[in-house]
Amino acid sequence: MAHTSAAAAAGHKPKKSKQSPHSGMSKALIRRETISAYCFLLPSLLFFVTFVVVPMFICVFYSFTEYGLGGVKGFAGLDNYLKLFQDPIFHRGFLNTVLIVAVAVPTVTAFSLWVSSAIYKMHAIPRSFFRCVFYLPVVTGSVAITVVWKWILDPYNGILNQVAGTTGFDWLGNQRTAIWFIILILFTTSIGQPIVLYVAALGNVDQSLVEAAQVDGATKLQVFWKIKWPQIMPTTLYVMVITTINSFQCFALIQLLTKGGPLNSTMTIMYQVYDTAYRLNDLGYACAIGVVLAIIIAIFSAIQFKLAKTDD
Amino acid sequence: MNMKRPLAFLLAAGMTLGLTACGDPSQPGSSNAPASSSPSANSPDSSAVTLDLWSFNIGSFTEASNWDSILTAFNDKYPDITVNVTPINYQDGDQKLTSAITSGSGPDIIFEGPERIVGNYAREGLMVDLSDLWSKSGSDIAEGISSVSQLDGTYYMYPLSAAAHCMAINYEVFEAAGALQYIDEETRTWSTDDFKAAMEAIKTAIDNGTVSVATPGIVYCGAQGGDQGTRALVNNLYSDYYVTEDGTSYNANSAKNVQALTLLKDMVKNGSLSANASYAAAEELQAFANQTCAVTFCWNYSNYTQYAEQAQFTPFAMAFPSDDKVPALEMAGPYGFGVFDKGDQAKIDAAKTFIDFVCNDQTVGTQAVKTTGFFPVHSDWGDVYAGDADAELRAPFALMSDYLGRYYNLTGGWTEQRALWWPMLAEILTTDADVQTAADNYVNQANANIK
Known part of the structure; x- marks a missing residue:
């Protein structure tokens, strides 16, 4: 342990042990444990395959068909995908989605790390209090949250206009401001989980390394970057990937607040999937949009994994 | 081979595609x-x-x-x-x-x-x-x-x-603003000029503090809910139709409809109406019930019963204003x-x-x-x-x-055009967009779906 930590503190990657985790175990025991592990995995695996993997392949299949309310009318080939390139709403939705991700992911990650750094050393009671405060929007229903924000942003009776003295200004009905309020509300509902994770991750940082670095005269910034940051990197990666996926899939806020408007200024790819499928009943095209969104998310996730340079 | 990375991608992709392909479990x-x-x-x-x-x-x-x-x-x-x-x-x-x-x-x-x-x-x-x-x-x-x-x-x-479908006015606000003179209480009709004058009277009364509503009326264009109200408002102002007589084209870009849209834009500009791209009919109706606005463009007996208890005033049902005082209401x-x-x-x-x-x-x-x-x-x-x-x-x-006027809701591409109507209204009423151009764009897109 000491060897590993010292190597990490020195900025070197710890050498992976070539020893098998099963060293010293009999083959029968390994087999028994493997079977037990699969048994434990089975319920969630069944659920995952039934409700995620199978629909995923069904969706890919339908994306190549002309699929409406009356069922599959024929094979569409790549038509649904080609349509995407000519669809200005998709283009707008793509740009808005990228904007939401580009703003939300770094701000959520940075803010939650900042808050966690401030509270993880606190006494248990205030620490729990702050965790509760920031986690509250996560457990509060999105409908309740949007209703409150609607009140705040109402053009005539909203608190924001009362405070700002801009009575009548339609924050969610203005092309320039609507998307930023979507991002703001998404931000408030996204920071809870990262804060809880970061508080736990920071609490697990090896204090002996921190103390050793401090004894060696390391500044607070150096301690953070050289000691803490590498150790919380897996958490950071998880937070970034989850926030990226959540941002890409931002739907409820838009459905409840703006319906993609005004003038598609808050349209996202995810909302277009819903709108195309359930309002326009063009299910084949909706599936194609969903497939493209999945590919985009996978690319973003791959980039994040690559940048984070970790195997976790 | 490390399986965690591909598994993570699979999860990410699955979470997205699952929504598209799965039926809604809450159905x-x-x-x-x-x-x-x-x-x-x-x-x-x-x-x-x-x-x-x-x-x-x-x-x-x-x-x-x-x-x-x-x-x-x-x-x-x-x-x-x-x-x-x-x-x-x-x-x-x-x-x-x-x-x-x-x-x-x-x-x-x-x-x-x-x-x-x-x-x-x-x-x-x-x-x-x-x-x-x-x-x-x-x-x-x-x-x-x-x-x-x-x-x-x-x-x-x-x-x-x-x-x-009709509209309604807050009778007491109209009375206090001296705007009752512009409506025919017996036939419940009014002309376009009467409507314009009534809204301006209420705007003046708001400015004077005579009435406490925040705006004379709200043209909602934030979603398609209750869009029958805004359709009827536009079509009636200068007695035109939503769809051409032969049903082969949507008609928002006709001279009369553009005139109506221009009038609404001017009224929004001078404050005798508001346009809200974050409001659908439900929000506008609530604003009417709360006396935030003095008229609603989405009224019928069903809405009357729904909001009757909340409304501390007399919601007075009216036909939509038209230049010839002969309204054509939507069924x-x-x-x-x-x-x-x-x-x-x-x-x-x-x-x-x-x-x-x-x-x-x-x-x-x-x-x-x-x-x-x-x-x-x-x-x-x-x-x-x-x-x-x-x-x-x-x-x-x-x-x-x-x-009752013509029923045009079965025109081809109806569902698709509904998604285009309220963004067009928002574009015209909340931006500096040219009315004719916006209406032309709407009609071109809507007509593309007429089969």
């Missing part, structure tokens, strides 16, 4: 047991049929229990047919129906209007021919209602009730039934029996009509509200039926 009839209001006394036998009826929240048909007395009467006469009612609403009803229909678990009967029954489902070949019901009992139903219940000469909907409904063709003749026959009973039995039909809050499509039934305690309150809405 009625799947994980959530449908609210059943069927009598349980029936003993099943070989001829027993169970029907699923999905009912949109029309009038007071908001809960399954409101069907109870109708179903009890039906089961007294037809004990072998059980009807399970699932109420759905306009917020997510389309999503639930789409999920259910595509997964093969859709209802047997739907209670809605021709826009969905004929325009959406019959056009997709999903509905049963109801011409036999029309032949049997439809002779006293008005031609306008008959024509919208059919597609290519085949009847797919059998109607129960209908009414007219609310006609609301009625359609039967999904699921290949089960016994269910189809039972569904027709149910529809025939609810729509053609005058006693039960009257009860059903009153629950919708509208008026019967059978002219032979006369005034079903005569003698009722609230007959006087309903009178203005009965008057509105005299102003």
Whole structure:
């Protein structure tokens, strides 16, 4: 342990042990444990395959068909995908989605790390209090949250206009401001989980390394970057990937607040999937949009994994 | 090989695609047991049929229990047919129906209007021919209602009730602002100039502090909910139509409609109206009930009953203003039934029996009509509200039926154009966009879907 930590503190990657985790175990025991592990995995695996993997392949299949309310009318080939390139709403939705991700992911990650750094050393009671405060929007229903924000942003009776003295200004009905309020509300509902994770991750940082670095005269910034940051990197990666996926899939806020408007200024790819499928009943095209969104998310996730340079 | 990375990608992709491909788990009839209001006394036998009826929240048909007395009467006469009612609403009803229909678990009967029954489902070949019901009992139903219940000469909907969409004013605010002079209280009509003058009078009264509303009126353009109001407002101002006479083109870019849109834009600019791209009809109605605005463009008896308790003023139903004071209102409904063709003749026959009973039995039909809050499509039934305690309150809405205009909601590409109408309004009324250009763009896009 000491060897590993010292190597990490020195900025070197710890050498992976070539020893098998099963060293010293009999083959029968390994087999028994493997079977037990699969048994434990089975319920969630069944659920995952039934409700995620199978629909995923069904969706890919339908994306190549002309699929409406009356069922599959024929094979569409790549038509649904080609349509995407000519669809200005998709283009707008793509740009808005990228904007939401580009703003939300770094701000959520940075803010939650900042808050966690401030509270993880606190006494248990205030620490729990702050965790509760920031986690509250996560457990509060999105409908309740949007209703409150609607009140705040109402053009005539909203608190924001009362405070700002801009009575009548339609924050969610203005092309320039609507998307930023979507991002703001998404931000408030996204920071809870990262804060809880970061508080736990920071609490697990090896204090002996921190103390050793401090004894060696390391500044607070150096301690953070050289000691803490590498150790919380897996958490950071998880937070970034989850926030990226959540941002890409931002739907409820838009459905409840703006319906993609005004003038598609808050349209996202995810909302277009819903709108195309359930309002326009063009299910084949909706599936194609969903497939493209999945590919985009996978690319973003791959980039994040690559940048984070970790195997976790 | 390290499997974590590909597994993570698979998870990310699956989480996205799952939403598209999976049916909504909250859909009625799947994980959530449908609210059943069927009598349980029936003993099943070989001829027993169970029907699923999905009912949109029309009038007071908001809960399954409101069907109870109708179903009890039906089961007294037809004990072998059980009807399970699932109420759905306009917020997510389309999503639930789409999920259910595509997964093969859709209802047997739907209670809605021709826009969905004929325009959406019959056009997709999903509905049963109801011409036999029309032949049997439809002779006293008005031609306008008959024509919208059919597609290519085949009847797919059998109607129960209908009414007219109108608007309403806050009577006390109009009185305080001196704007009552601009309305004809007897006929409940007003001219475009009267409307303009009334709104300006209220704006002046707001500025003077005479009235406490925040704005004279709100043109909502944040979603398609209640878009019949904004359609009727634009079309009536200079007496034009939403769709050309031959139904081959949407018509927002006609000279008269552009004139109407320009007038609204000017009124928004001078403050005698507001335009809100974050408001749909529900928000505007709430603002009207809260006395935030002095008029609503989305009114009917159903909305009246919904907001009556909240409104601490007199909501006075009015026809939409028009230059010639001859309004052409959009029909609310006609609301009625359609039967999904699921290949089960016994269910189809039972569904027709149910529809025939609810729509053609005058006693039960009257009860059903009153629950919708509208008026019967059978002219032979006369005034079903005569003698009722609230007959006087309903009178203005009965008057509105005299102003019914053309029904254009079955024009091809209707669903698609609805998604274009309110963004066009938002573009015109909340930005500096050129009215004619925005209207032309809307018409070009809307016409692309007319088949």
